[in-house]
Amino acid sequence: MTDLCISFHKGGGRKLPVIDAANLSLDQRQAVGIVGESGSGKTMLCRALIGTLPRHGAETVSGTVHFDGQELAGASERVWRGIRGREIGYIPQSSLAGLNPVLTVETQLVESITAVGSLSRQEARQEAFALLERVQIPRAQQVLKARAHQLSGGMRQRVMIAAAIAQGPKLLIADEPTTALDVTIQREILSLITQLRQELNMALILVSHDLAVIEEVCDNVMVMYAGASVEAGPVEALSKAPRHPYTRALRVSRVDRAVPGQDLEAIPGDAASVGSWPAGCRFWPRCALADDDCRRDPQPALMPTAQQLSACIHPERIPELEL
């Protein structure tokens, strides 16, 4: 994905940019995490990758999305039908909203499976059962007959994962898959995703607001702030020596590293919201290192540093982390 720009349609032909400099690349079987706050554009990025932007009143304005030799930016719905589910599986943010409340789990899974078209209903039913076993659902036969409200949050998320992998995609996109779940269930779901990725040789894009979750599951990470990629690289590099002040701030403001009785190193101010991005680097109003150069347009592009890419024009000024 190169320099992707996405805008919402507003009345009268006007457009509201939500993403204007997103860059991401991943190889087969690789796992990359996308971290960012609400409004940073991570969910819109996912929608661009499964071709559902138009349904949400948005479109790709410029930039490219290469997937397995195909250009997907601006692809037709017909092209997307061959990609969505088959090549790219998707686990949405809310597993409750993702399931139809009036249909049984079996009906919905069979629907995902028969979308490929080569299986009979009977075969599809057997496949649905196998899928539930694959996502480690106990008493799979009973769960097949259940409806969404009868299942716990963790179970529903497992069903969503089963649907996402039903057609054996090469890439799985999981948008905040554990956000509403308890920590113990979160741990189980993350292990399951990791295991499936290995068994099925899938690449993974995991979206989360929690850097710790991404560090646990992914090889690489891309940090988004206000519609732009601000840092990208190996998880290790970004956790040990972040080269963008925002990434560093995310790490030092974390409560699990803080000393009781001392203030946390908070990021001052509030995140730049869609429609009111500042000129220049979008993080400058909250950045202690910013100078006049940072306030000049455009938002800086990702540039190589020692082990990663950073959109900060003064990466050498960023203090080392005290570990």
Place this chain on the structure above:
Amino acid sequence: MAALTSEAEEKLQPDAITGPLLEGKDITVTFGRGAEAFDAVRAANVTVDGGEAVGIVGESGSGKTTLARTLVGLQRPSAGEVRLEGQKVFSAAAEQGMPRSERWKTQMIFQDPYSSLNPRMRVWQAVAEAVQVWQELPGAEARVEALRLLNSMGISDDQARQFPKSLSGGQRQRVSVARALAPNPKVLIADEPTSSIDQSAQAQLLNLLRRLQAERGLAIIFISHDLGLVRYLTSRVYVMQTGDIVETGKTQAVLERPQHAYTRLLIDSIPGR
């Protein structure tokens, strides 16, 4: 952000009360009847001293929110009683809720600040309303006091004129803290206060809450599934599982040497461990 000072500060200092400031004794909350009945909280004993920060940790369904709602008088217990400064203020037998003369002492903030603020009221109005109710000030003075409380939470006069929808999650949560502080409470119960706000705003809120506790002597009960937060902010902790308190003690000791299998499971589940 402005320093947190007010004339009410003295009132908040833990005075000569002997025994805990707030106490829940043998609290059981049963929902449903007959075969459907289940105990959301079973015979829970909780104490909070003046100025102390205490954590209640558990997962969804553990009963931690129900227990907290009982402590502030929002949920009648099926058995047991709530005591404030040594006085019984709420129990299964109470015909009415917790008396108004006691309710101001315990205030609560919730997980989702958006749903607890009236969307059609400007931010300052939401706080002024609480000031009028509790401090019985006339409108103009209530407005001044509301703005003072909001400023001390890092909300500018300009932001105070907005409606809640124009504020970020972190700002909204600071507004709900300002509102909760209107009656100068002795105990603030914070139910998962950071779970709906972005990480960069979490630190701001936690710093504020920590200062309220350290500098004004406000007792705080943190309800959370996040052990990192509880480790940082509290000195004592209760661990709840399906209605029971399964472990309690000094936070550091509990986290370093958990005795109960469930506490160990919670600790092991923290991402990055």
